[in-house]
Amino acid sequence: MKIGVLALQGAFLEHIEMLRKLGVETVEIRQKGDLVDFDGIVLPGGESTAMGKLLRDLELFAPLQEALRGGTPCLGTCAGLILMSKRFEDSEWRHLDLLDVTVRRHGFGRQIGSFATTAEFAGESVPMVFIRGPYITEVGENVEVLAKVEEKIVAVRQGNLLGVAFHPELTEDFVVHRYFLGMR
Amino acid sequence: MRDELNKNLAQMLKGGVIMDVSTPEQAVIAEKAGACAVMALERIPADIRAVGGVSRMSDPKMIRSIQETVSIPIMAKARIGHFVEAQILQAIEIDYIDESEVLSPADDVFHIDKKQFKVPFVCGAKDLGEALRRIQEGASMIRTKGEPGTGDIVQAVRHMRKIQGEMRMLTSMSKDELYNAAKVLAVPFELVEYVAKHGKLPVVNFAAGGVATPADAALMMQLGAEGVFVGSGIFKSGDPAKRAAAIVQAVTNYEDAKLLADISADLGEAMVGINEQEIELMMSERGK
Numbered sequence: 144m145k146i147g148v149l150a151l152q153g154a155f156l157e158h159i160e161m162l163r164k165l166g167v168e169t170v171e172i173r174q175k176g177d178l179v180d181f182d183g184i185v186l187p188g189g190e191s192t193a194m195g196k197l198l199r200d201l202e203l204f205a206p207l208q209e210a211l212r213g214g215t216p217c218l219g220t221c222a223g224l225i226l227m228s229k230r231f232e233d234s235e236w237r238h239l240d241l242l243d244v245t246v247r248r249h250g251f252g253r254q255i256g257s258f259a260t261t262a263e264f265a266g267e268s269v270p271m272v273f274i275r276g277p278y279i280t281e282v283g284e285n286v287e288v289l290a291k292v293e294e295k296i297v298a299v300r301q302g303n304l305l306g307v308a309f310h311p312e313l314t315e316d317f318v319v320h321r322y323f324l325g326m327r
Numbered sequence: 328m329r330d331e332l333n334k335n336l337a338q339m340l341k342g343g344v345i346m347d348v349s350t351p352e353q354a355v356i357a358e359k360a361g362a363c364a365v366m367a368l369e370r371i372p373a374d375i376r377a378v379g380g381v382s383r384m385s386d387p388k389m390i391r392s393i394q395e396t397v398s399i400p401i402m403a404k405a406r407i408g409h410f411v412e413a414q415i416l417q418a419i420e421i422d423y424i425d426e427s428e429v430l431s432p433a434d435d436v437f438h439i440d441k442k443q444f445k446v447p448f449v450c451g452a453k454d455l456g457e458a459l460r461r462i463q464e465g466a467s468m469i470r471t472k473g474e475p476g477t478g479d480i481v482q483a484v485r486h487m488r489k490i491q492g493e494m495r496m497l498t499s500m501s502k503d504e505l506y507n508a509a510k511v512l513a514v515p516f517e518l519v520e521y522v523a524k525h526g527k528l529p530v531v532n533f534a535a536g537g538v539a540t541p542a543d544a545a546l547m548m549q550l551g552a553e554g555v556f557v558g559s560g561i562f563k564s565g566d567p568a569k570r571a572a573a574i575v576q577a578v579t580n581y582e583d584a585k586l587l588a589d590i591s592a593d594l595g596e597a598m599v600g601i602n603e604q605e606i607e608l609m610m611s612e613r614g615k
Binding site: 150151152153154155156157173174188189190192193196197200201221222233234248249252253254255257258259272274275310313 | 358
């Protein structure tokens, strides 16, 4: 199994380390030529505007969108969730336009509002770290809600797309990554 | 816990470019160009040099106007040792405080006790001892000092090489040598032990001070920086939006010389800059 990790900006090394510990081979996606036929793709945390701009400048946007539309499993964490989503409360941004949800970016506030907690994800107890984290305010009918924190939706699945508002890659817990690897 | 969350935010900034901006309009240009954060300050370092006098924390009104304009994290500078400026920045919910040698120091002995704060701090360092002392005081991110406002990369290179070289030395030392290294570096043994074991700082380490071109940014990345601050280099250049976007790309693909050649082409005039022999004020000598 080979997983591509978008490595334009942000905490991509943490995902690579996590997957390495699970015995999975990873490849960094930094430009067009790096995007081959993967068994899964990770869109990491970082700044969604920075990654969105780089995706376009490096001509990665269309091929990545095509791969995900074609059914390649994808895990998006925090900014990665934002990149996948269709709608935003606070802007007209268009990113990959795939996940049928509405996201409130920085829903939990600025850095002073960042927090860690434990909550259920798909029936398992998981530590969750939110860094200037977003949450989901609305989901389409084909979207399954996997986790909620403070009544707010923080993890969803729609077919091959898994979007989480927190950062499993900043913890020692493998539940989310295992779930993702099981989506094939 | 707070400490971990603050280090975590720095992890999210990695591989990115943090840009100095002095107006909401510049902040928008920076965000659109792909900046992962902006540093809000009234005068960029090149202008601080030109104007002279005491430089202080920026007007909170100006910082707020930038907070309201862009969605990326906002940083702002407090003077070294000026914990009240830091309290004020925390009160307006700044995402990161830079306890910075770019401003006039408020205290020539003590740095801010950063562990008393909820918001994170980034601090400058020109060698490993400085970096680890700032981390001990509670900094959750380190940057090289370089020489701000000069457009001259030589100091940032010197500081990054020094820090990386000193870390490599620690990784090859025996335990008794590490005890002595802690004494020589004037830092706690636990931090020395961490560096010896991991070969890196326990927090994210960016380059800063003198970055003016995509090549400068890529140079710092190849020397081991995890991201780059660009101060005067963008808004003192001929075409800020284009240069900013090119530097962002250079930090992502810092090892691809062909791509660097493409994005370095036709950027317009770089900031004029000032050589280190011509500088009257060495900001990097502030705060050790």
